[in-house]
Amino acid sequence: MQTTHLVILALYLLAMVGIALYYARSAKVGGGEDFLFAGRSLSSPVMIATLLVTWVGSGTIIGGANFAYTYGPVAGLVFFAGTPLGILVLLLAAGRIRRAARHTVPELLEARFGTGVRTVAAAVTTIAYLGLVASQFVGGGYVVALITPLTPTQGTLLVAAVVTLLTVTGGLFSVAYTDFVSAILILFSLFIAVPLVFAAVGGPGAYWDGLPEQAATATGGLSGLQLLGYFLPLFLLLLADQNLYQRLAAAKDERSARFSTLGMLVSSFFVFIPVVLLASAAAVLMPGINGDESVLRLASEGYLPAVLGGLLLAGAVAFVITTGSSFMLSAASNIAFDLFARFGGDRIGDRGTLIVQRTSVVAIALVAIGLGLYFPTVLDLQMYSYTIYGAAMTPAVFAVLFWRRATTAGAVAALVVGAAATVGWELAGAPGDLNGVIVALPAAVAALVGVSLLTKAPSAERESSGESAGA
Structure with missing residues (x-):
């Protein structure tokens, strides 16, 4: 533990809490709409930052x-390749998403498939996002434990408290502006850290020669099917990620939404490439450590100057806090708009919806803490959560956009089968060391297509409503 690291982390956390309290005291958050969409007033720089972070x-x-540390830089780039490829697809739809401006993805599905699909989709989304919130809490616990005398569990509780405070106070206002500050910190620390760590390794040649044998191969020792099992969850989640859809809906206009998505695409390379290089360099410098801590230990073990190491560790906490608050806010919107408001909550008005959202945030935090204790690593937890959402939700969302013959029964089948296959595969112990997406995605698509073809085609009126939602 270094005092410099501790001071920098404390200053960062105080700054984040200060932003949250500012928006809690301001008159900007007038109701549930402002809480979720920040008054649809976010500028392009803030939009790019909040999308990225x-x-x-x-x-x-x-x-x-952890993946890059274990399987090497080439496999690590394949793992992360789902992000830029997914953003390119999202870029084509950014204007449509802003024009539709729905509260949630399940609400988008309702326009085409009806109330029942919305309810099932809301349940699937909430379950998946609980896992993603939990992964942020656990990841934050790792960082805090490296910097402070706290244990990982105590660090997890501290991070959970800060993330919950940020989210429950100002909603997207506080989340988006803390994202902006965090993005600057993250990009700066990663950019400076790479050449310093490579100097510690001895240069690019020594780096490559020092990699474990399997990490120097194109697949990191994984089979093609295993590698695909790591690539697909990230790609599928991004294609229908409710978080990103809500951010684009919060843009000032369609042009800003498209420009912000392009900015996210470009800036993502300045995060993923440094992370792959740093983590795989850690495999050379510190073989045999917990891969979850590979980048963090470069900072805490003295391979970087104290101030830069502190900034990198604070940047890691920034990753955790901003992403955790975003997924927490998004899951709370499912509870408030898709479940509570749908079944009698309309009578309480916009202010009442705001109360439900804030209460939901606290409940999500408590469940996520318990879930985080079940999974052994952040990588396991994120793969499970990504797959539940990506395999179940993405086929239904793309059916709204691209397949008129899809029916309500087919959409329900895809949602249920995709989620059930993911959970079942996990409970079975992931046979063959394959991630659940390899089974869940084909099962969900087959259920969507098969049940749709076996049931009555949707009416022209229903098709029209679906097109307007995705237009």
Whole structure:
């Protein structure tokens, strides 16, 4: 533990709490709409930052780093390749998403498939996002334990408290502006850290020669199917990620939404490439450590100057806090708009919806803490959560956009089968060391297509409503 690291982390956390309290005291958050969409007033720089930092949380700096540490830089780049490819697809739909401006993805599905699909989709989304919130809490616990005398469990509780405070106070206002500050900190610390760590290794040649034998191969010793099992969850989650859809809906206009998505695409390379290089360099410098801590230990073990190491560790906490608050806010919107308001909550008005959202945030935090204790690593937890959402939700969302023949029964089948296959595969112990997406995605698509073809085609009116939602 270094005093410099501790001081920098404390200053960062105080700054984040200060921003949250500012928006809690301001008159900006007038109701549930402002809480979720920040008054649809976010500028392009803030939009780019919040899109980027919402996406790259502990799944990047801890889970993704673990993968690159274990399987090497080439496999690590394949793991992360789902992000830029997914953003390119999202870029084509950014204007449509802003134009639709729905509260949640389940609400988007309802326009085409009806209330029942919305309810099932809301349940699936909430379950998946609970896992993603939990992964941020656990990842934050790792960082705090490296910097302070606290244990990982105590660090997890501290991070959970800060994330919950940020989210429950100002909603997207506080989340987006803390994202902006965090993005600057993260990009700066990663950019400076790479050449310093490579100097510690002895240069690019010594780096490559020092990699474990399997880490120097194109697949890191994984089979093609195993590698695909790591690539697909990230790609599928991004294609239909409710967090990103809500951020784009919060843009000032369609042009800003498209420009912000392009900015996210470019800036993502300045995060993923450094993380892969740093984590794989840690495999040379510190073989045999917990891969979850690979990038973090470069800072805490003295391979970086104290101030820069402190900034990198604070940046890791920034990843965790901003992504955790985003997923928490998004899951609370499912409870408030898709479940509570749908079944009698409309009578309480916008202010009442705000109370439900804030109460839901606290409940999500408590469940996520318990879930985080079940999974052994952040990588395991993120793969499970990504797959539940990506395999179940993405086929249904793409059916709204691209397949008119899809029916309500087919959409329900895809949601249920995709989620059930993921959970069942996990409970079976992931046979063959394959991630659940390899089974869950084909099962969900087959259920969507098969049940849709066996049931009555949707009416022209229903097709029209679906098109307007995705237009």
